[in-house]
Amino acid sequence: MQNxxxxxxxxxxxxxxxxxxxxxxxxNYIVMAVLCFFIGFGLTIGFYSxxxxxxxxxxxxxxxxxxxxxxxPLKLYRKWFHFIKYEMIIFNILGVAPILxxxxxxxxxxxxxxxxxxxxxxxxxxxxxxxxxxxxAVILENNVFSGNDKIVKINNITPDVLTSSHYRVTLATxxxxxxxxxxxxxxxK
Numbered sequence: 001m002q003n004x005x006x007x008x009x010x011x012x013x014x015x016x017x018x019x020x021x022x023x024x025x026x027x028n029y030i031v032m033a034v035l036c037f038f039i040g041f042g043l044t045i046g047f048y049s050x051x052x053x054x055x056x057x058x059x060x061x062x063x064x065x066x067x068x069x070x071x072x073p074l075k076l077y078r079k080w081f082h083f084i085k086y087e088m089i090i091f092n093i094l095g096v097a098p099i100l101x102x103x104x105x106x107x108x109x110x111x112x113x114x115x116x117x118x119x120x121x122x123x124x125x126x127x128x129x130x131x132x133x134x135x136x137a138v139i140l141e142n143n144v145f146s147g148n149d150k151i152v153k154i155n156n157i158t159p160d161v162l163t164s165s166h167y168r169v170t171l172a173t174x175x176x177x178x179x180x181x182x183x184x185x186x187x188x189k
Contacts, residue, residue: 007157029081033095042100047109048099052171053181062101069096115172115182120145120188122167138167145169161186 050060069092077083082093120140129135164186174180 026082026084026087029083029091030087033091036095036099040098040100040102043106044098047102047105050109050181051105051174052181054106058101061104062097063105065100066092066097068100104176108176108178109180111175112172112180112182115169115170117168117183119166119168119187121184122165125162136161140167163188165189 027128069088074083074088077088077091081087081091082188122138123141124139126137126139127134128137166187166189168183168185168187169181170183172180172182
């Protein structure tokens with residue numbers, strides 16, 4: 001008697017066409033992380049000039065935002081996004097950190113309380129720069145805001161700037177406790 005092969009498939013053999021590999025969608029999420037990077041970077045640059053926050057505090061917040069993404073276990077990233085370890089690192093640094101920082105600054109600017117204005121006497125005015133790129137630096141009474149270029153550098157130079165005697169700064173407390181510059185203008189008293 002000869003052994004003839006049977007046509008019944010083994011448990012290890014699968015019929016043709018039944019194998020479907022798992023689709024890797026991590027490319028889409030990395031593209032989304034790059035988009036979040038540019039959106040978050042734009043929000044950060046846009047709102048940083050209006051919020052009285054120094055660069056070291058901002059960099060600490062960016063690092064803390066990246067850590068928030070690393071608190072999610074890798075196995076959940078693998079389950080949801082099919083990420084490997086390195087894709088998770090890229091996703092958190094490029095996507096999560098900038099967008100959370102940008103949203104932080106945006107929310108701090110949008111929701112403010114305790115708005116107040118104060119007029120400061122102008123002690124001296126310096127015009128700096130070339131013909132098309134002139135900025136005005138202002139020294140206010142009692143060296144108020146002397147270390148903060150966000151308030152005392154002005155780009156729009158008008159003739160009434162040089163004849164003004166006071167500088168009005170309107171500040172407000174933001175949602176997260178950082179002061180927000182709502183308005184600045186030169187006034188005559």
